[in-house]
Amino acid sequence: MKYLYRCLLGLVVTLLAFSSCQKGSDAEETTLEVSTQTLVFAREASEQTLTVTTNKDSWSALSPQEATWLSLSQEGTTLRVRAKLNELGQERTGSIMIHAGDQQKRITVRQTAADIVLDTKAKVFFPSEGGEREVAFQSNAESVKIELEQAVDWLKVEKLTKSSFTLVAQPNTDKAARSLKVILSSGTVIREVEVMQDGQSPYIFPVMDFPMGLYDLIGYEQGRGHVLLYAKEETKTEYPHYRFLTKSKVVPFIQYQYNSPTSPGFSIATLVYKDQSLVKGNKDFDEAVAAYGFEKQTTSPDQVYTLYGNKKMPLQLLVTLFSDGAKVEFAYNPTQKKSYPTFSDLPLLRQLDFLGSRELDIMGKKVEDVRKFEQELGSTRDEHTPELYDLFTPKTSFQGEVIRGYFYIVTPTQLDDPYINVVGSVLGYFSQIDLGLWYDEIDGRYHLTEEILNLFASKGYEYMGQTANASHAFASRAKNMAYTLRLFFYKEKPVLDIQAYYTEIDDGGGSVAEILNYSASQRKRTAFLRKLDALTRTFVSQRR
Structure with a gap:
């Protein structure tokens, strides 16, 4: 009986075990796969997708960075991940957790760092007494290192924060000014701040860090304790200028003239010294200006004027003595800093064949010859041009000109004057102005290249100077020919205006005797320029 009971009990246990195994095999395990384990974004805002594969009806995705720079959206089996623009100077990292049933996957997200931005003022100025200056800076970097170019006992860096630091300068007891650089760095990005401090010298000069814009100039002058007394805006007769009161009793003010408030540097800086002995034949003054590259060039016979040149900066220094003091004037000297293209030969060469001159008895071509020539070349005559002259838009350009012009002799001097309608001047307009002129942003003028x-x-042409209408004049005695160049506005567009004439040249430079007689030579040259100006005005008036 006991044996039968044990057999029945074993059978029940076996059946229960079999039933349990069968029920367990019916429960499906959760599967979860993702198409990538890592997402890498560039610094710009962008979007990427990944595919989620699971045997569950639903899945979810979460990221701790969703509140800051990541956003997630689910569409079926696709997860869209969008990263915002990274403006920081360091890489961003984050993660995404994907859940399905009792399974989860972790996706690592990285975004490239932005270029490090590090901006601050370029210069800081201290008076000789020293003091403190707070220097602000902006950076997207996590940290910025600030250090002096070299260890000195007169300048320290203090109170460093994430956006500023303080410079502390000790008094300068030396005569000479001094300077030092402060280096700001983050990664490979480096910025320099130049610190300058005045010395105890009795001499006051304008800013010698040339050129310097008006905004920085005001900071410079205020940094050395000078006060802006007034600022005069530009008028029809005056350029804008700015006067600062100094702390000196000998040099009471310094005045700067700018071509415009946006000019990169001053055109003239003027100081008045009430003590003439500080500059008149004073070795200390010469040494003080020599420290900035100024060397004495010439002194007038009466010792009133002394001119200093400078090979380091485009500045000249003129000292003018008065009975009660001296004027010390630093003037900008325009200097061409790069090369420019120009003509391969003299301009207007093809048109010179048409030139004539009653004065020199040269019978040139007449109006009908000009028009036939230009018509054969396919040129178009300006329909608004009067009969006094012709302007053509060329189909075939000889040297890059956009307009060719011919001006005719129209005033008779006798009956049946053979020179009436003879070409007295030829002209070319060139849209490429730097073929002859370059523009200087400091003085706001065009200069010959x-x-x-x-x-x-x-080609044997001497530069003669400028005429009254601002044309630059060149002349050849051998050819009795003159050229003028200037900036001109044709139909409201700037062009290089070049004209050529036959004319007798008597400028006081035709012999050694004339050149040695300086006054007479200058009078003749001035008269020649007036003559050219009159010729120019004659033909210009025809264009109006």
Whole structure:
């Protein structure tokens, strides 16, 4: 009986075990796969997708960075991940957790760092007494290192924060000014702040860090304890200028003239010294200006004027003595800093064949010859041009000109004057202004390029100066020919205006005797320029 009971009990246990195994095999395990384990974003805002595969009806995705720079959206089996623009100077890292049933996957997210931005003022100025200056800076970097260029006992860096630091300068007891650089760095990005401090010298000079814009100049002058007394805006007769009161009883003010408030540097800086002995034949003064590159060039016979040149900066220094003091004036000297293209030969060469001159008895071509020539070349005559002159838009350009012009002799001097309607001047307009002129942002003017000066010199033409209408004049005695160049506005567009004339040249430079007689030579040259100006005005008036 006991044996039968044990057999029945074993059978029940076996059946229960079999039933349990069968029920367990019916429960499906959760599966979860993702198409990538890592997402890498560039610094720009962008979006990437990944695919989620699971045997569950639903899945979810979460990220701790969703509140800051990541956003997630689910569409079926696709997870869209969008990263915002990274403006920081360091890489961002994050993660995404994907859940399905009792399974989860971790996705690592990285975003490239932005270029490190590090901005601050370029210069800081201290008076000789020293003091403190807070220097602000902006950076997207996690940290910025600030250190002196070299260890000195007169300048320290203090109170460093994430956006500023303080410079502390000790008094400068030396005569000479001093300077030092503060280095700001983060990674490979480096910025320099130049610190300058005045010395105890009795001499006051304008800013010698040339050129310097008006905004920085005001900071410089205020940094050395000077007060802006007034600022005068530009008028029809005056450029804008700014006067600062100094702390000196000998040099009461310094005045700067700018071509415009946006000019990169001053055109003239003027100081008045009430004590003439500080500058008149004073070795200390010469040494003080020599420290900035100024060397004495010439002194007038009466010792009133002394001119200093400078090979380091485009500045000249003129000292003018008065009975009760001296004027010390630093003037900008325009200097061409790069090369410019120019003509391969003298401009207007093809048109010179048409030129005539009653004065020199040269019978040139007449109006009908000009029009036939230009018509054969397919040129278009300006329909608004009067009969006094012709302006053509060329189909075939000889040297890059956009307009060719011919001005005719129209005033008779006798009956049946053979020179009536003879070409008295030829002209070319060139849209490429730097073929002859370069623009200086500091003085706001156009100047002859070295290349055009060399071209005319190589062809035997001497530079004569400027006429009253601001045309630059060149002349050849051998050819009795003159050229004028200037900036002109044709139909409201700037062009290089070049004209050529035959004219007798008597400028006081035709012989050694004339050149040695300086006054007479200058009078003749002035008269010649007036003559050219009159010629120019004659033909210009025809265009109006």
